Amino acid sequence: MLKDYFIRRELIKGLSKALGTTVDMTIYTENVIANTQELLYSLCRDVAWNNTLRNMETLMKININPHTLRSEQSTPEEWTEAQDTARKLTSLPIMIDDSSSMSIDSIRVQACFLKSCGKCDIIFIDYLQLGDMKNHSKENRNREQEVAIAARKAKLLAKEMNYPVVLLSQLNREAENRFAGRPQLSDLRESGAIEQNADIVLLLHRPALYKVATDKESGYPTEGLGILSIAKHRNGETGNVYFSHNKSMTKISDYVPPMEWLMKQAR
Numbered sequence: 001m002l003k004d005y006f007i008r009r010e011l012i013k014g015l016s017k018a019l020g021t022t023v024d025m026t027i028y029t030e031n032v033i034a035n036t037q038e039l040l041y042s043l044c045r046d047v048a049w050n051n052t053l054r055n056m057e058t059l060m061k062i063n064i065n066p067h068t069l070r071s072e073q074s075t076p077e078e079w080t081e082a083q084d085t086a087r088k089l090t091s092l093p094i095m096i097d098d099s100s101s102m103s104i105d106s107i108r109v110q111a112c113f114l115k116s117c118g119k120c121d122i123i124f125i126d127y128l129q130l131g132d133m134k135n136h137s138k139e140n141r142n143r144e145q146e147v148a149i150a151a152r153k154a155k156l157l158a159k160e161m162n163y164p165v166v167l168l169s170q171l172n173r174e175a176e177n178r179f180a181g182r183p184q185l186s187d188l189r190e191s192g193a194i195e196q197n198a199d200i201v202l203l204l205h206r207p208a209l210y211k212v213a214t215d216k217e218s219g220y221p222t223e224g225l226g227i228l229s230i231a232k233h234r235n236g237e238t239g240n241v242y243f244s245h246n247k248s249m250t251k252i253s254d255y256v257p258p259m260e261w262l263m264k265q266a267r
Helices: 002-022 029-046 050-060 076-090 104-116 143-161 173-177 193-197 259-266
Strands: 123-125 165-167 200-205 225-233 239-246 251-254
Touching (some): 002 029, 104 123, 104 143, 123 143, 143 165
Antiparallel strands (some): 200 225, 225 239
């Protein structure tokens, strides 16, 4: 009972303060909402919200209809595998928020709430430049500065929550002017702060898209070949990881060189 009274008292104090800031037109509406959400989410640590969480999981859990995955290029075996994979995905504790306007601050509020309830171990943000970066302060910032601040907030979120934040980012078009279109760190779009804040930077590349028959570094034939370049690793080595790419299924797997290539190397 004491615990319950304490929570109610804190809720009354917090909501009274929120009511006061709501009528204060000098405070941005987004900040009022974010602060109120943070209050409610912080109090949920001491409240049994199991029913609410179950409802949230039902609404946000991945819902994939296997019948929407059909492709004319897929074999019966691949189609069966896609159905099995879809069924497995629907049972995973993955929560998706596809709101049209999301900022790092709003992601942080939701992450705090889910973590406090033991429901968050990793965050994927797809993608950074698509996030809401409205400047609610009186500072005049350009796009590069906004992206830099968002990247920094994502890094602080990972440190605060002590779990990985996987941040997807667009690349600029400079790579298209390079041999085989191979991307590099300087191609991260709109801000060098993405590279500076990241612990690991992984760049994806498929040389076959640029009509290159053989990968220059590995010597592998490029048909069905994908390259994951570890361009930065704060606590480890950099280099390339090779994988197989199935275009018809948009699927990746471990790379096994073709038998013809293996026989040629054996000679």
